[in-house]
Amino acid sequence: MSTATPYGYALRVDGHLDRHWRSRFGDLELTHHDDGTSTLAGPVADQSQLHGLLAGLRDIGATLLSVRPIDQPDPDERSPPFLGQARVEDLRRLRGREDHMNYRRIATFTGWLWIITFVTSISARLFFYAPVLDNEGNYVTGAGNDAQTLIAIGALLELLLIIANVGTAVVPYSIHKRVHEAGAVGYVTARVMECTFIAIGIVCILAISTLRQDAPSGTDAALGQGIFAVYEWAFRIGPGVFVGVGNGLILGWLMYRSGLVPPRLALFGLVGGPLVIISGALVILNVIPAGGAVQALMTIPEFIWELSIGIYLIVKGYRTSSPALAGTQEAPLV
Numbered sequence: 001m002s003t004a005t006p007y008g009y010a011l012r013v014d015g016h017l018d019r020h021w022r023s024r025f026g027d028l029e030l031t032h033h034d035d036g037t038s039t040l041a042g043p044v045a046d047q048s049q050l051h052g053l054l055a056g057l058r059d060i061g062a063t064l065l066s067v068r069p070i071d072q073p074d075p076d077e078r079s080p081p082f083l084g085q086a087r088v089e090d091l092r093r094l095r096g097r098e099d100h101m102n103y104r105r106i107a108t109f110t111g112w113l114w115i116i117t118f119v120t121s122i123s124a125r126l127f128f129y130a131p132v133l134d135n136e137g138n139y140v141t142g143a144g145n146d147a148q149t150l151i152a153i154g155a156l157l158e159l160l161l162i163i164a165n166v167g168t169a170v171v172p173y174s175i176h177k178r179v180h181e182a183g184a185v186g187y188v189t190a191r192v193m194e195c196t197f198i199a200i201g202i203v204c205i206l207a208i209s210t211l212r213q214d215a216p217s218g219t220d221a222a223l224g225q226g227i228f229a230v231y232e233w234a235f236r237i238g239p240g241v242f243v244g245v246g247n248g249l250i251l252g253w254l255m256y257r258s259g260l261v262p263p264r265l266a267l268f269g270l271v272g273g274p275l276v277i278i279s280g281a282l283v284i285l286n287v288i289p290a291g292g293a294v295q296a297l298m299t300i301p302e303f304i305w306e307l308s309i310g311i312y313l314i315v316k317g318y319r320t321s322s323p324a325l326a327g328t329q330e331a332p333l334v
Contacts, residue, residue, distance in 0.1 A: 008070040009050060010041035014063040023178045024056055024323045037065060103325060106172055107317035113167040114310025120161040121239070128154025132208055137225025140211040151209040155202050162195040169246070178324040179258040183250055190246025197238025204231035236290055241280035248273015248302050251309075258324040261312055265305070272302030 011028075017038045022030045028042035040057075044050050050067075057064055125133070131147035132139050169176075169191040176184035204227050211224060252269020255261045279298040282288045288295055318325060 008041065008043040009053075010039050010066075010068045010070060011053060011057065011064065012037055012039045012066045012068070013057060014065055017060075017062065020178060020180050021060060023325075024060070025053060028053070041070065103175060104317045106175060107313040110168055110172045111310045111313030111315075113164045113171065114306060114313070116164040117161055117168065118307060118310070120157040120164065124154040124157040124161070125235075128157065129205060132205060132228070136228045137221040137223070139228075140208055140215055140219060140224030141221050142212070143221075146212065148209055148213060151205060155206055158198055158202050162198055165191050165195050165198070175260070175318065175324060176254055179254050179260070183254050187246055187250045187254065190242055190250055194238045194242040194246060197234045197242065200234040201231045201238070204228070204234065232290070236280060236283055240283065240290075241277055244273040244276030244280065244302065247306055248276055252305065255309070259322040260318045260324055261309060262319070265308055265312060268301050268305035268308065272299075272305045275299070276302045 014037055016032045016036065017030060017040075019030065022028070025040055026042075028040040031039045031041070033039065040053070044053065054064065054067075128147075128150045130150075131144045132151065135143040138144075166188075169188040173184055173188060176187060207227050208224055208231075211219060211227075248269045250273075252266050252273055256263050256266035256270060275298040279288070279295045283290045283295060
């Protein structure tokens with residue numbers, strides 16, 4: 001009878017574990033069985049690691065059914081979850097694009113995209129669109145200084161803003177989906193929805209600028225006021241509501257759940273997101289004025305969250321202790 005230490009273990013649990021838990025258990029392969037159970041199987045270095053795996057299953061609320069050394073056959077399993085070291089290496093190579101990632105580069109690139117969103121959004125609205133915002137619909141009839149060039153630059157900046165916004169969700173998607181795939185997809189969707197309203201605003205601003213330059217005879221301020229109203233509502237619903245859903249609630253939850261950034265930092269998103277949504281709803285219901293002191297105050301946590309995550313990712317990168325990065329290897333810079 002052999003007393004050699006088993007190469008690995010197969011841990012069978014009740015129910016089908018969600019695929020996103022695989023990152024929490026390192027090199028173990030997750031297999032779903034027809035009888036409604038799941039098996040985590042793979043190399044285990046020692047008893048200490050085994051106890052850690054068992055504790056991890058307990059922490060996620062999984063019901064353990066059996067623990068079997070790999071070298072003991074299990075005739076009840078139609079498709080063995082573990083076929084030796086060669087099989088593990090093959091599976092690692094198949095997952096290469098997912099597991100062999102340069103997450104430091106991803107973090108840095110994402111951080112700079114966050115900074116770009118701040119620079120482009122704030123400068124476009126507060127400076128380049130100022131002549132229109134100051135005069136609203138009257139701008140088409142000649143009120144204020146002609147700012148065709150400034151408005152065009154502002155529109156280009158907002159186009160860059162759209163690219164950066166989507167990039168903050170798409171670039172780190174491979175990491176976010178290791179935390180929760182539906183959450184990662186939801187974040188991309190929320191960002192795209194926000195950018196849809198930003199694009200509507202760009203079209204409205206350019207239309208107002210065009211009317212001033214080449215307005216048909218009889219054009220009055222009412223036409224300009226109508227287009228400006230569409231621009232304002234696009235801003236109030238896009239950056240004014242969807243930012244709270246995507247950047248606040250979804251991203252804050254992903255970061256808090258994963259530990260990719262300090263949990264205390266992620267709390268700003270979890271708190272700021274609902275505040276932005278509530279303030280946007282109050283504006284829609286005409287309870288508070290758009291852009292007033294109350295809305296500005298309720299936006300502060302979200303502002304801190306978005307600026308802080310950008311700076312943190314540039315300076316620190318993702319926390320390597322996060323379960324979302326378990327089983328990954330830092331790819332070399334090329």
